[in-house]
Amino acid sequence: MRILLCCAAGMSTSLLVTKMEKAAEEQGVEAKIWAVSADVVRNHVDNADVLLVGPQVRYMLPQLKKLGQEKGIPVDMINTMHYGTCNGAEVLKFAKQLVTK
Amino acid sequence: MSKFTDVLENKVMPMAGRIAGQRHLQALRDGLILTMPLIIVGSIFLILGFLPIPGYEEFMANTYGDQWLTKLLYPVGATFDIMALIAGFGIAYRLAEKYNVEPLSAGAISVSAFLLATPFEVSFLAEGATAAVMVGGAIPAALMGSKGLFVAMLIAMLSTEIYRYIIQKNIVFKLPDGVPPAVSKSFVALIPGAIVIFVVWILRILVENTDFGSLHNIVGEILGKPLGVLGGSLIGSLVAVFLVQLLWSCGLHGASIVGGVMGPIWLASTDANRLAFQEGAEALPNVFTQQFFDIFVYIGGSGATFALVVMMLLRARSQQMKQLGRLAFGPGLFNINEPITFGMPIVMNPLMIVPFILAPLAIVITTYIAMSTGLVAKPAGIAVPWTMPPIIGGYLATGGKISGALLQLFNFCVTFAIYYPFFRMWDRQKYAEEQGK
Numbered sequence: 001m002r003i004l005l006c007c008a009a010g011m012s013t014s015l016l017v018t019k020m021e022k023a024a025e026e027q028g029v030e031a032k033i034w035a036v037s038a039d040v041v042r043n044h045v046d047n048a049d050v051l052l053v054g055p056q057v058r059y060m061l062p063q064l065k066k067l068g069q070e071k072g073i074p075v076d077m078i079n080t081m082h083y084g085t086c087n088g089a090e091v092l093k094f095a096k097q098l099v100t101k
Numbered sequence: 102m103s104k105f106t107d108v109l110e111n112k113v114m115p116m117a118g119r120i121a122g123q124r125h126l127q128a129l130r131d132g133l134i135l136t137m138p139l140i141i142v143g144s145i146f147l148i149l150g151f152l153p154i155p156g157y158e159e160f161m162a163n164t165y166g167d168q169w170l171t172k173l174l175y176p177v178g179a180t181f182d183i184m185a186l187i188a189g190f191g192i193a194y195r196l197a198e199k200y201n202v203e204p205l206s207a208g209a210i211s212v213s214a215f216l217l218a219t220p221f222e223v224s225f226l227a228e229g230a231t232a233a234v235m236v237g238g239a240i241p242a243a244l245m246g247s248k249g250l251f252v253a254m255l256i257a258m259l260s261t262e263i264y265r266y267i268i269q270k271n272i273v274f275k276l277p278d279g280v281p282p283a284v285s286k287s288f289v290a291l292i293p294g295a296i297v298i299f300v301v302w303i304l305r306i307l308v309e310n311t312d313f314g315s316l317h318n319i320v321g322e323i324l325g326k327p328l329g330v331l332g333g334s335l336i337g338s339l340v341a342v343f344l345v346q347l348l349w350s351c352g353l354h355g356a357s358i359v360g361g362v363m364g365p366i367w368l369a370s371t372d373a374n375r376l377a378f379q380e381g382a383e384a385l386p387n388v389f390t391q392q393f394f395d396i397f398v399y400i401g402g403s404g405a406t407f408a409l410v411v412m413m414l415l416r417a418r419s420q421q422m423k424q425l426g427r428l429a430f431g432p433g434l435f436n437i438n439e440p441i442t443f444g445m446p447i448v449m450n451p452l453m454i455v456p457f458i459l460a461p462l463a464i465v466i467t468t469y470i471a472m473s474t475g476l477v478a479k480p481a482g483i484a485v486p487w488t489m490p491p492i493i494g495g496y497l498a499t500g501g502k503i504s505g506a507l508l509q510l511f512n513f514c515v516t517f518a519i520y521y522p523f524f525r526m527w528d529r530q531k532y533a534e535e536q537g538k
Contacts, residue, residue: 008357011488012439015432039131042198055443056354059118080352084443086428 003033003095004044005078006064007054010037016078019088020095029092042067050098051075052091055083074098106449114351117358124199125258126361132192132257133364136184140484143180147379147483150174153501174379181375182246184368189215189253193261200265206290207261213294214260214301215253218316219244244317247372250365251328252320260297267293325369332366335469338389342398342465346458349403352448356403367391375482378500385479388472392480392498395436395487397468397505400513402438404457405464407491408517409441412524419531435488445527452527460519464512471508478502 003020005013013035024031036044038057041064045051051068053061058077068075076098082090120126150173161169193211197204223241226233244252267273272292276285305316313319331337341363348355371390378385401407410433413426422445429440447453471477481500489497491513492506499505 007439008354011435012432012437015437015440037134039127039134039195054439055352055448056349056439057357059121059353059358063122080443080446080448084440084446085425086440086444 001029001031001095001099002047002049003031003092004041004048004051005033005035005054006038006041006051007035007057008038010035012056013052013054016083016086016088016091019086020092021088023088023092027089027092029096031092045071045073049073050095052095052098053077055080074101105451105454109347109351109449113347114353117348117351117353121353121358121361125196128192128196128199128258128261129254130357130361130364131195132190133188133368135191135194136187136368137484137486139180139187140184141486143177144484146173146176147181147375147481148497148501150177151378151481151500177379178242181372182242184246184372185249185253186212186215186245188250188365189257192254192257193264196258196261197265200261200269202265202268203289206294207264210264210290210294210297211257211260214297215249215256216240217298217301218252218256218305219249220315220317247369248321249317250369251324252317254365255320255324256301260301263297263300264290264293267296328366329370332363333370333387333389335466338393338465338469339462342394342461343458345403346461349442350448350454350457352443356399364391367394371480371482371484373482374480378481378483385481388469388479390480390482392483392485393468393472396480396485396489396491396494396498397508397512398461398464399436399487400464400491400509400516401433402436402441403461404438404442404447405461405512405516406438406441406447406457406520407433407436408460408513409445409520409524410438412517412521416524417528419528419535421531421535422528434490436490437488450527452523456520456523460516463519464515467512467515468508471511477504477508480505 005017007013017033017035020033021031024033034044038060041051045067050073051064053064053075055077061075061077065075076094078091079094081087082094150170161173165172189211190208194204194208197207219241221240222235222237223239223243224233225236243249268289273289276288308314308316308319311319313322332341341359345355345359348358367390370387371392374385374387374390399405401410406429410426410429413422414430417423417426425440425444429438429444432438432440442448445453447457468477472479478499480498483498483500485494485498491509495505495507495509496503497505
């Protein structure tokens, strides 16, 4: 599974990436997870199965959802509490749900 | 209090969303980002040129000759001094992308249009002459930098709007069937390009017949000066910081949204300081530059939350706050505070929103007073990235002045005092919850 995360500068989401990678490893899930800034999402979205958006840039969600529709991948916002506490396992679960839906 | 969060939820948030989602503002912000790596690289050379070590200048002059500084600053001329050129390209590129039209041509056309708006002449004072003369045949370096920034921004928007309109209306060259598709593709930008150039050309000729003389002068008078006053005043800066905090209180990236509007203004004032610093001026012109906010106000991230992180580590009684402190310390050192804003949380939490708004406003005022009275050196126009840890950041941003680092320390104490009572209340509440479980 390829999970793309995005926020304003791709910095705080990169924090979450390491936690999610750890969670994936523990669960034995093979996943490629990476974070980028909102302005370059376009260049990365083709390689992703799902796009997760940081809550602080949720104003871009409509725009990014449209992009997801074009590319045929699910796009959604990360739960704020999971985001704030860097809960890798929960966000990974969320990503899986989105992909299998 | 719930009324307050209601207002945030139902009034502030949708409005902020609309503004932030506005494509021109987004293009502006994303396009300007293109200049940042270059400016940071230029800053490294700038710092090396003005290291505040006694005897440094003599040592450099003895080792590398009298011209050492000029030579060392070559890269500054090709980074800082062409920011308008790069920004114009970047903004046009990002805007075209948002319209789903070919961005590379849009960028190239915008650069060409920007240069067309710029008279190719520089003023030159010959040795022994009393009056400067205008010399043709030279691209004026000054207008390629921050002085040309607003013109570059406007031209990028104008030219890309024309470009995408023509392409979307499908007014393109139709070549005969036998022509390979790749060839006809290369002509797609031809008609929009021609129209953009024609429009800017007419504009320039019209303006040359007025007292302003050039588009750069008009934009400077009408846009640059009022915006400079707005961005350079204490009130303007307090309003900007207040808005950033208010947006973050709703959980939206305030700095990124407000930065779309204020970014170019602060970038221009940063560069004005850089020019003065480079020329060895005693007094730098601006207090409010990008670094004023990034380095001196947002210590630990928007809201100056580093003090809060330290409190969590040292004084928290609840497990939740202790753990959050440990999680947030590393990112906080680099001014990233999403764990705090979303994890504590501050977002939509009426109790914590109070200090979250007050603390940065307070240190805008202390920093302003410290810098405008000359107690602390002003930011020297060195583009220290916003992720620079405190103390080091203040030292570098002022061009290597200890006073910059001390001011950050002082501001840290101010924010500590403001956050502390609120933190205690929240922590106690969490502790009680935990004990009750």
